[in-house]
Amino acid sequence: MERRTRVRFAPSPTGPLHMGGVRTALYNYLYAKQKGGDFIIRIEDTDSHRFVPGAEQYIIESLRWCGIIPDEGVDENGKVVEVASEKHPHAPYRQSQRKSIYRQYAEQLVNAGFAYYAFDTAEELTAAREAKESVGETFIYNHSTRLNLRNSLSLPETEWKALLEQRTDWTVRFKMPENTVVKMDDMIRGHVEVNTNTLDDKVLWKRADELPTYHLANIVDDHLMEISEVIRGEEWLPSLPLHYLLYQAFGWQDTMPRFAHLSLLLKPVGNGKLSKRDGDKMGFPVFPLQWTNAEGETSHGYREDGYFPDAFVNLLAMLGWNPGTEQEIFSMEELIAAFSMDKVQKAGAKFNPDKAKWYNKEYLRTKSDDLLSDAFMPILEAKGVKAERDYVKKVVSLIKERATFVADFWDIASYLFVAPSEYNEKDVNKFWKEENYSLAFKVADFILAFDGEFTKEGIEGPLEEYIRGNEWPMGKVMNCLRLALVGASSGLGIADIVTLIGKEEFGRRIDAIKARLC
Numbered sequence: 001m002e003r004r005t006r007v008r009f010a011p012s013p014t015g016p017l018h019m020g021g022v023r024t025a026l027y028n029y030l031y032a033k034q035k036g037g038d039f040i041i042r043i044e045d046t047d048s049h050r051f052v053p054g055a056e057q058y059i060i061e062s063l064r065w066c067g068i069i070p071d072e073g074v075d076e077n078g079k080v081v082e083v084a085s086e087k088h089p090h091a092p093y094r095q096s097q098r099k100s101i102y103r104q105y106a107e108q109l110v111n112a113g114f115a116y117y118a119f120d121t122a123e124e125l126t127a128a129r130e131a132k133e134s135v136g137e138t139f140i141y142n143h144s145t146r147l148n149l150r151n152s153l154s155l156p157e158t159e160w161k162a163l164l165e166q167r168t169d170w171t172v173r174f175k176m177p178e179n180t181v182v183k184m185d186d187m188i189r190g191h192v193e194v195n196t197n198t199l200d201d202k203v204l205w206k207r208a209d210e211l212p213t214y215h216l217a218n219i220v221d222d223h224l225m226e227i228s229e230v231i232r233g234e235e236w237l238p239s240l241p242l243h244y245l246l247y248q249a250f251g252w253q254d255t256m257p258r259f260a261h262l263s264l265l266l267k268p269v270g271n272g273k274l275s276k277r278d279g280d281k282m283g284f285p286v287f288p289l290q291w292t293n294a295e296g297e298t299s300h301g302y303r304e305d306g307y308f309p310d311a312f313v314n315l316l317a318m319l320g321w322n323p324g325t326e327q328e329i330f331s332m333e334e335l336i337a338a339f340s341m342d343k344v345q346k347a348g349a350k351f352n353p354d355k356a357k358w359y360n361k362e363y364l365r366t367k368s369d370d371l372l373s374d375a376f377m378p379i380l381e382a383k384g385v386k387a388e389r390d391y392v393k394k395v396v397s398l399i400k401e402r403a404t405f406v407a408d409f410w411d412i413a414s415y416l417f418v419a420p421s422e423y424n425e426k427d428v429n430k431f432w433k434e435e436n437y438s439l440a441f442k443v444a445d446f447i448l449a450f451d452g453e454f455t456k457e458g459i460e461g462p463l464e465e466y467i468r469g470n471e472w473p474m475g476k477v478m479n480c481l482r483l484a485l486v487g488a489s490s491g492l493g494i495a496d497i498v499t500l501i502g503k504e505e506f507g508r509r510i511d512a513i514k515a516r517l518c
């Protein structure tokens with residue numbers, strides 16, 4: 001029988017979610033949705049030392065903003081589900097609240113001879129490490145050392161059983177087999193083999209806080225939650241042999257998920273993982289949403305920097321996956337249809353901040369004038385500009401092709417709301433010559449006296465005819481007018497500007513430049 005597709009995103013709430021993490025969640029989501037399966041969120045918070053308040057909510061909100069909506073684990077209000085129901089049968093989905101589940105599995109492994117109790121204190125382990133290092137070797141807790149350490153394999157049974165009762169700081173360790181080749185398959189990397197001699201006896205469960213470590217909790221929960229594919233970052237590839245061996249030890253190999261390890265997002269220049277420092281240096285965010293840490297330092301977020309969530313999702317999807325065609329713009333629906341694991345690349349994906357901006361620009365021009373006006377109104381308000389919404393909408397429709405972000409609207413079009421206070425010096429030197437501006441003033445008079453329909457369409461033709469008919473130099477005249485209206489020789493066409501700002505304001509700006517520059 002075909003297995004139901006169930007994948008999960010299993011973040012640890014240790015800080016804000018890096019954009020690489022969002023991409024992992026996205027690929028999981030696309031994979032699940034394409035197959036009509038389930039996308040589950042599970043919070044892996046068993047490492048209390050690394051817990052960061054607010055991180056869990058941040059992660060959920062980030063995914064929501066992207067439109068990556070889980071089927072299971074988080075409810076409609078964005079809360080991690082704590083009580084089981086038909087829709088969320090495996091609750092709680094926060095591992096710290098699943099605490100009581102894991103001990104029996106650790107004990108099952110001990111009883112079957114796949115794990116053992118270890119009583120070494122931190123000091124004893126440090127001493128063992130230093131002893132090895134002093135003879136130029138590295139310490140590794142495995143078959144080569146475990147019989148010289150304090151555990152249920154090296155100590156007499158009566159002794160370790162007594163320690164198990166008396167002490168509250170023991171752990172359960174996995175008994176990594178000696179010199180065994182673990183043969184694994186990865187959906188992206190293909191066949192991988194690792195010899196266990198390089199691996200250590202990882203701690204699976206700790207008596208001190210009665211909590212599992214990542215490895216045990218992760219395998220037990222993936223099994224209980226019937227996960228069919230594990231899609232995660234390549235930093236987990238070194239853990240894969242242990243995970244394989246754990247599935248075997250539990251006797252769960254028949255329902256073991258398939259694994260896909262995603263390559264890293266790389267720096268725009270140079271080598272290595274894309275980091276927050278790269279973003280700070282080059283001026284782009286690495287987090288989906290703005291984040292303020294405990295020290296009060298705030299990091300940029302794509303949302304607050306003016307990226308549209310669909311643009312962000314699109315650009316992330318293309319970092320490490322390609323459709324095999326030239327198509328670059330994909331809605332979420334299109335991504336779901338087109339995504340395939342065999343087109344996910346093995347090599348790391350270099351992040352290009354200019355391409356990210358390009359995506360936003362492409363998306364901006366497809367947004368409705370209403371949506372863009374809603375986003376622009378508060379910016380105008382903050383500038384102290386009072387403008388009618390209909391007017392703003394008209395402006396937006398004319399300038400949106402030129403902007404990358406809504407925030408650019410002000411730089412592009414402030415002159416449609418306030419008169420220029422400066423005239424660009426270079427443009428003045430180039431165009432503001434008497435032979436030009438004297439003609440421009442005549443054109444201004446023509447515009448002010450124009451009694452046809454005062455719309456762009458109404459005036460554009462007559463205006464051109466008037467200038468051409470007089471055989472005046474069109475470009476030079478228009479640039480003088482633009483200097484008066486915009487403060488520079490750039491900007492929209494004169495017909496657009498005058499009909500937007502109106503005759504009265506037009507007249508005022510002509511008078512103003514006369515007073516300043518003539």
Ligand code: GLU
Pocket residue numbers: 009010011012044218230231232233236
């Ligand atoms: N909690 C792990 C993380 O934060 C999950 C790794 C996995 O998906 O197995 O990356």
